[in-house]
Amino acid sequence: MAVVALCESRDLFNLLSQRVSVSRLAEMNYLCLMDARETQDYHTSHIITARHAKTELEDVRSYPVEIIPQKVYMSSEEQSLSRSMMDDLKIKAVVCISARDMYGFKWTAFVIRFLLCFWTLGSRVLIVSLHGFRRCSAAATAYVMHHYKYSVQEAWTYVQRCKHNVVFDKRFTDQLSAWEKRVRGKSPDPQ
Secondary structure, three states, rough: OOOOOOHHHHHHHHHHHOOEEEEEHHHHHOOOOOOOHHHHHHHHHHHHHHHHHHHHOOOOOOOOOEEEOOEEEEEEEHHHHHHHHHHHHHEEEEEEEHHHHOOOOOOHHHHHHHHHHHOOOOOEEEOOOEHHHHHHHHHHHHHHHHHOOOHHHHHHHHHHOOOOOOOOOOHHHHHHHHHHHHHOOOOOOOO
């Protein structure tokens, strides 16, 4: 049974921006087209129109997900290389996280300082990793912890709401829990 649900515009943007093999815009579960043609025109051409629309939608590029509204975005490497996408979102800086950056507290503190620096200038920042979404998700979660004063669990839930297929490995979870202890001065919330 189909479910109708109201959502915030940011949640809809992030939902439609996610991609598995093709853009979510091409999935029939996420798209409702309103046909405003006359009845006769609809009956004679709706199948041809639908076929063309599906082909065109499969080629649509998805956008980075929005983590902090109009401030921080998270993307794949492919999306980060799109100049037009960067211009559309008015992104002025990119944090590119490599495999060697993700150990200890230094990466977390660096990412937060970098984001704060550009944020105070009114710039939008994109977080990307050449090694997959786990690293940029961990960095986004660390920033959400700082920005909203969230626990690891609260921040992870927030980021997961922005990007539904976010997963962490144990190492990132341990590092974020240690970061939480350091920043908040207390033990992390029980899982």
